[in-house]
Amino acid sequence: MGLLSRLFGPREADADQQDEQVMAALRHAGADLSQPREVIHYLYLPTEAATHAAVARIDRDDRFVHAVIDPETGKSRIKMTHTAVVTLDAMRALRLELESAAAEGGGEYDGWEAAATP
Numbered sequence: 001m002g003l004l005s006r007l008f009g010p011r012e013a014d015a016d017q018q019d020e021q022v023m024a025a026l027r028h029a030g031a032d033l034s035q036p037r038e039v040i041h042y043l044y045l046p047t048e049a050a051t052h053a054a055v056a057r058i059d060r061d062d063r064f065v066h067a068v069i070d071p072e073t074g075k076s077r078i079k080m081t082h083t084a085v086v087t088l089d090a091m092r093a094l095r096l097e098l099e100s101a102a103a104e105g106g107g108e109y110d111g112w113e114a115a116a117t118p
Contacts, residue, residue: 029116037118042110043078043102050105051076057101
């Protein structure tokens with residue numbers, strides 16, 4: 001068992017490793033991660049009610065939250081965009097918040113992406 005698994009548990013360590021891989025890919029593409037940049041997160045929810053609850057929970061003044069709800073099924077995709085300095089701690093905190101908001105409504109958090117240039 002690796003250090004991250006011992007500190008945070010296996011699931012959290014896997015998610016941290018995925019975040020580290022994204023950050024490594026950004027650095028490889030020339031990103032200076034000390035500079036703030038647009039970061040996009042994705043959540044998927046099974047019902048319109050769950051979507052509205054998740055949006056209410058994650059919406060803040062410094063975030064742009066956009067939900068697209070399928071009118072026939074009620075399933076949705078939420079795209080949350082904000083500007084941040086990408087660090088493992090910052091991405092972990094956001095991931096935990098967004099995973100919790102999605103799970104509360106029976107949905108899932110599907111990760112994040114960011115551009116190499118701010």
